[in-house]
Amino acid sequence: MVTAASLQKVLEHYTASDWRADRVFITGDLIQDDSPGAYDRFRELLLPLNMRMHCLPGNHDVRDLMRKVCGVPPFSYCAYEEVHNWLMIGIDSCISGEAGGKLTSAEFDRLTDTVNSSSAQHAVVCLHHPPVAMGSVWLDTVGLENGDKFLQHLQSLDKVRLVIFGHAHQAYDAEHNSIRVIGTPSTCRQFAPGSEDFAVDDSPPAYRRITLHSDGSTENELILVDA
Ligand SMILES: [Fe+2]
Numbered sequence: 001m002v003t004a005a006s007l008q009k010v011l012e013h014y015t016a017s018d019w020r021a022d023r024v025f026i027t028g029d030l031i032q033d034d035s036p037g038a039y040d041r042f043r044e045l046l047l048p049l050n051m052r053m054h055c056l057p058g059n060h061d062v063r064d065l066m067r068k069v070c071g072v073p074p075f076s077y078c079a080y081e082e083v084h085n086w087l088m089i090g091i092d093s094c095i096s097g098e099a100g101g102k103l104t105s106a107e108f109d110r111l112t113d114t115v116n117s118s119s120a121q122h123a124v125v126c127l128h129h130p131p132v133a134m135g136s137v138w139l140d141t142v143g144l145e146n147g148d149k150f151l152q153h154l155q156s157l158d159k160v161r162l163v164i165f166g167h168a169h170q171a172y173d174a175e176h177n178s179i180r181v182i183g184t185p186s187t188c189r190q191f192a193p194g195s196e197d198f199a200v201d202d203s204p205p206a207y208r209r210i211t212l213h214s215d216g217s218t219e220n221e222l223i224l225v226d227a
Contacts, residue, residue, distance in 0.1 A: 003188040004031070004041055006205045012186045013225045019209055023051060023081075023088065024170050025159050027166030028128035029186075030066065039069040047074070056090035058097045058166055059142075063092075080114050087159075090129040093144035100142035101129030101167075103150050114212060115157045122216040123155060124162040132181055134168050137196045143167075159217050171222055173207070178204055180205040180218055184208040186216060187225075191226025 014021075016160055024046070031038035049096060053077075055070035056078050057063055065187035080089040091100035091111055101192040103111075126154040131147035133140050143145045144150060144165075154160040155177040169191040185206035192199040202223045 004045065006100060007042075007045055007187040010225050012047070013223065014207065015041060015047075018043050021049075021051065021209070022083070024049060024053040025088075025090075025124075025126050025164055025210075026053055027164060027184075028054045028056055028094075029060040029166060030055070030058070030070075031062070032060055034062050036065050036066075039065055040209045042135070043069050043075070050074070051075065051087055051175055053079070054088060054090050054126065056128060057092055057094050058127060059094055059101065059203070063094075063096075082119075082120050085121050085216075086212050087115065087118040087123040089123065089125055091125060093129045098142075099170075100145060103127075103143040108153065112153075112157065115159060118159075122159070122212070123160045124164065124201040124212065124218075125160055126164045128166045130168050130172065130183055131163065132172070132174070132176060134170070134172065134183075134189070135194055137190060138198050139168060139195075143151050149189050151179065153181055159216075162210075162212070162218050164210070169200075170203070173220070173222075182208065182210075182220060183226075184222065209223070221226075 024131050053075045055075055067077050078090045078092050129144035131144045131150045165183045168183045169186045170193050187205045189200045190203040192201040204226045206224050209221045
């Protein structure tokens with residue numbers, strides 16, 4: 001699949017719809033070939049959205065190259081932002097050279113400090129690796145190694161309402177410790193759910209419309225884009 005073309009289809013679907021976003025969360029694996037040109041293409045495709053875009057790295061990203069593009073407004077890289085009553089924060093869950101992820105103690109500390117020093121009452125935390133088991137043998141060997149600890153920690157922070165992850169190329173939506181945890185199919189090919197070994201299926205590209213309410217509740221709608 002030409003992933004730039006399927007991303008373009010997803011963006012065109014959004015643009016043609018009557019639903020409007022205020023922010024975009026982009027949860028990693030923006031490129032595949034380790035080239036600066038791939039990030040330039042990503043930038044050119046996303047810029048017309050003309051809104052703040054929160055980006056964080058996935059295992060296929062190259063941090064130094066990604067920072068050059070995603071650290072410049074309207075993009076931001078592993079940043080936090082407060083909007084009305086909500087804190088939004090992007091976390092780096094990657095281990096260099098490995099497909100699976102793990103939250104370092106430095107990222108735990110940064111997350112804790114950011115949440116505790118925020119006056120917002122509610123928080124959404126975004127990261128690349130699923131902190132939950134996906135029920136797929138191969139995929140669960142490359143998830144977030146300390147996912148249980150991560151979710152328990154989020155619960156102890158007392159204001160995290162939503163976690164958004166990437167990496168899994170399939171839909172996920174469930175509550176853990178009173179926190180909504182969601183994953184969204186990619187803007188290109190999807191992984192076959194429940195598969196023992198790596199396998200893709202014919203599910204279409206997708207994005208998710210997420211609404212953060214001032215009382216801390218959230219809504220979301222999965223949008224499949226038939227390319
Ligand atoms: Fe990934």
